[in-house]
Amino acid sequence: MTPDPVSPSEASSKTRLRLWLRLLKLTSGIEADLRRKLRDDHDTTLPRFDVMAALARHPQGLKMSDLSRYLKVSNGNVTGIVDRLAEDGLALRVAVPGDKRANLARLTAKGITAFDALAGHHENWVNDLLGGLTADESQTLTGLVEKALNQTEASDDPS
Amino acid sequence: MTPDPVSPSEASSKTRLRLWLRLLKLTSGIEADLRRKLRDDHDTTLPRFDVMAALARHPQGLKMSDLSRYLKVSNGNVTGIVDRLAEDGLALRVAVPGDKRANLARLTAKGITAFDALAGHHENWVNDLLGGLTADESQTLTGLVEKALNQTEASDDPS
DNA sequence: CGAATTTATTTCAAGCTTGAAATTTTAAAC
DNA sequence: GTTTAAAATTTCAAGCTTGAAATAAATTCG
Numbered sequence: 060m061t062p063d064p065v066s067p068s069e070a071s072s073k074t075r076l077r078l079w080l081r082l083l084k085l086t087s088g089i090e091a092d093l094r095r096k097l098r099d100d101h102d103t104t105l106p107r108f109d110v111m112a113a114l115a116r117h118p119q120g121l122k123m124s125d126l127s128r129y130l131k132v133s134n135g136n137v138t139g140i141v142d143r144l145a146e147d148g149l150a151l152r153v154a155v156p157g158d159k160r161a162n163l164a165r166l167t168a169k170g171i172t173a174f175d176a177l178a179g180h181h182e183n184w185v186n187d188l189l190g191g192l193t194a195d196e197s198q199t200l201t202g203l204v205e206k207a208l209n210q211t212e213a214s215d216d217p218s
Numbered sequence: 219m220t221p222d223p224v225s226p227s228e229a230s231s232k233t234r235l236r237l238w239l240r241l242l243k244l245t246s247g248i249e250a251d252l253r254r255k256l257r258d259d260h261d262t263t264l265p266r267f268d269v270m271a272a273l274a275r276h277p278q279g280l281k282m283s284d285l286s287r288y289l290k291v292s293n294g295n296v297t298g299i300v301d302r303l304a305e306d307g308l309a310l311r312v313a314v315p316g317d318k319r320a321n322l323a324r325l326t327a328k329g330i331t332a333f334d335a336l337a338g339h340h341e342n343w344v345n346d347l348l349g350g351l352t353a354d355e356s357q358t359l360t361g362l363v364e365k366a367l368n369q370t371e372a373s374d375d376p377s
Numbered sequence: 378c379g380a381a382t383t384t385a386t387t388t389c390a391a392g393c394t395t396g397a398a399a400t401t402t403t404a405a406a407c
Numbered sequence: 408g409t410t411t412a413a414a415a416t417t418t419c420a421a422g423c424t425t426g427a428a429a430t431a432a433a434t435t436c437g
Contacts, residue, residue: 070353071345071353071356072341072342072345073341074353074356074357074360075344075345075348075349075351075356076341076344076345077360078348078351078356078359078360078363079248079344079347079348081360081363081364081367082241082244082245082248082363083245083249084367085241085363085366085367085370086241086242086245086246087245087290088367088370088371089238089241089370090242091290092370094395098395098396104422104423105423106422106423106424122385122386123385123386123387124384124385124386127386131246131250132423132424132425133424133425133426134385134386134387135386135387135388135389135424135425135426135427136423136424136425137386138386138387138388139422139423139424140422140423143422158384158385158432158433159385159431159432159433160384160385160386160430160431160432160433161384161385161386161432162385162386182231182232182235183231185234185235185238186228186230186231186234186235188238188369188370189234189237189238189366189369189370190234190369191365191366191368191369191370192234192237192362192365192366192369194229194230194233196362196365197230197233197234197237198233199358199362200237200359200362200363200366201233201236201237201240203351203355203358203359203362204237204240204241204244204359205240206350206351206355207244207348207350207351207359208240208243208244208247209350210347210348210349210350210351211244211247211248211251211347211348211350212247253425257425257426263392263393264393265392265393265394281415282415282416282417283414283415283416291393291394291395292394292395292396293415293416293417294394294395294396294397294416294417294418294419295393295394295395297416297417297418298392298393298394298417299392299393302392314415317402317403317414317415318401318402318403318415319400319401319402319403319414319415319416320402320414320415320416321415321416
């Protein structure tokens with residue numbers, strides 16, 4: 060039944076696979092919930108929220124390429140999202156003095172106001188969705204997730 | 219629906235938000251890695267893999283609507299993915315005797331062979347990506363994730 | 378200087394995803 | 408039995424996402 064046993068220690072491999080499936084179920088479920096709330100309650104999307112959050116942290120603006128690197132999405136992707144935020148008056152592009160190629164993306168005043176409201180709701184939603192864990196459990200979980208992250212980052216991003 | 223929690227700036231709220239961001243970073247990173255490997259090494263995608271995995275578990279076939287419910291994606295979504303798997307000869311639709319509306323989606327022999335190979339690689343990839351954790355840590359982590367899952371399932375699945 | 382390379386961004390095609398509308402078939406109600 | 412409602416799919420428009428190709432500007436260097 061199982062495919063060729065080219066795998067390492069069978070038992071821990073299954074344990075890790077099971078862990079992966081649970082992690083995926085948890086984060087996918089929470090993400091779906093956040094998307095639904097952003098859509099139904101605030102007529103926006105998670106990618107837009109992510110871009111606004113990045114720009115809110117960088118009031119001086121971010122070059123399109125920096126935004127792309129920061130969010131770990133493609134250049135073409137941020138082009139489209141910033142376009143749509145700009146259509147709604149939430150963001151804009153500012154020319155960079157010394158470099159005619161580059162643009163800074165920045166939130167407008169309207170964008171800042173909109174994001175501040177969203178951010179508060181977002182924190183409450185997450186707090187609710189993870190409310191089944193005590194503070195201790197949250198910290199233990201965070202620690203283990205960070206340990207797992209160190210490993211993947213080491214193998215995955217040797218920059 | 220639970221009413222709005224009016225205690226946003228608790229410390230535990232920030233702790234949970236931090237946990238959420240770490241969880242998202244971990245799963246997004248692993249998912250991106252899996253997508254890349256599926257694409258570069260096997261010329262396929264994660265949604266296709268997910269559909270094939272579901273069909274592999276149900277050799278008798280799954281109605282399109284059951285597949286949609288099982289994977290928690292929209293009906294229209296599975297229509298497109300099964301269409302493309304069928305174009306490649308990996309899946310097919312079978313008429314349901316008593317009901318002219320319904321179809322069973324099923325893997326072809328070629329689809330079963332292809333999935334068996336993918337599944338082995340998939341398990342090894344996940345094992346590698348989570349390799350920074352000991353078996354004990356994996357189990358602790360799984361347990362905490364399951365506890366968090368119980369909570370979210372309770373609140374967002376009012377079936 | 379001028380050619381070649383690198384950097385910043387946009388455009389594009391293809392696939393994924395959703396919710397809503399449209400189709401077709403089945404079941405229920407009167 | 409005919410109308411009505413429910414169920415199973417597909418179609419569609421809009422947005423997200425990617426990698427690759429195209430543009431354009433800046434930098435390197437022979």
